[in-house]
Amino acid sequence: MENYLSLFETYDVPAAFWVNIQLSFWAAIWALAIGTVLALFRISPIPSLQWFGAAYVNIFRNTPLTIILAFGFLGLFSVMQISLADELDVSLFRIAIVGLALYHAAFACEAIRSGVNTVPLGQAEAARAIGLSFLPAARLIILPQAFRGAIAPLGNVLIALIKNSTVAAAGSVATEASGLMKTMIEFRSDLVIPIFLTFALGFVILVIPIGLLTTWASRKLAVAR
């Protein structure tokens, strides 16, 4: 036991989780924003935008996240010398956020689109009938109801995103949880199992409240029809 506790003196586990929380937070905001725009494209009356939305979703949804993040580090950063900050670790951190956001935007888009499907067609027709064009109708009538119908699937995307933030290690963000775990296992191979369990438990603690919260919110905010 003392052996185990000594781990926390040598390694800052909460700080590593904090990196994942930050990665997830920013990636979630960007994924939601990009996903919303993509969903708008997919339900828009303009065929080229519909096509773009569908193409984006199919490409990013079907590409392994590891490849996207490795491309961000090796392709964008190393080869193309694209840097998002002066300091190396900040730049890598931001590139990881971009990769996570681009990937999860595809899933957020589909979650929002499933929310749009909960809104009866008559709502859009009524909006058009009073003279709202596509964007105002989407902003005022369709999306507010769609988001309320998409809380649960969006929660699932967020849960996946938090766990997937560990893949940032593939983008050389060495400070995040799974990176630290690897380091710890390397130096303390006597405690492999407890180390695994520690990190697994950490993610469970992070993720469970989100599941509970979104289930509660999706009931609370459901649109009465």
Added chain:
Amino acid sequence: MTSEQRRAPSASTGSPLVSLKRVNKHFGDLHVLRDIDLEVARGEVVVVIGPSGSGKSTLCRAINRLETIDDGEITIDGKVLPAEGKALAKLRADVGMVFQSFNLFAHKSILENVTLGPVKVKGMKGSEAKELAMSLLKRVGVDNQAQKLPAQLSGGQQQRVAIARALAMQPKVMLFDEPTSALDPEMINEVLDAMVSLAKEGMTMIVVTHEMGFARRAADRVIFMADGQIVEQATPEEFFTNPQSERARDFLGKILSH
């Protein structure tokens, strides 16, 4: 036909408010609108009846382009219905629509349902829109429900709110697509009463309905449709007492015999 006689070359008060010329529409192989010619004069109340599948709802929805048409021309107040974009939205603001399934905005209060159009489409001030909305809600008798959500109201109340919402845009013409078909029987009259008083005030109305009582009380003209065509049109009195076509006699025989 009276509207022919009233026709004038310019878009003055004498010209038809709504005009359809040789309008055709297909749903796949089904020819739902066949060479529809129709003119509706200012202040006229036209009731469209016919068996289900006759194209009457499609006709109604084509007038504000919720359904596209394959060919022909629809004009409203002398202006050809635009295909899409801002111009179409602008024109739709002049055409009120009441749906069979009410379609009130489910996440907005009754009051917000009515003020949304004037504020967001016409740029009316919030306070002004609220005043207008409350007077319209009062007119249809649901002003005491203003703060509730649509799902908290009965069907009849919801449909009266839908009428108020359409009126708030101060439309030139009102379209009613089977406004009482989704209502429980005891709620039909409250909606029809609101429609009759609207007709009496001189609103131009195109009403797709099965309510023969309403046609008799409020319509200037009855249009009978079958198989995508206008088979017959006449005053309600003429149509109900002396239908000319076999299809109309057959239809009336089926619905009036009970």
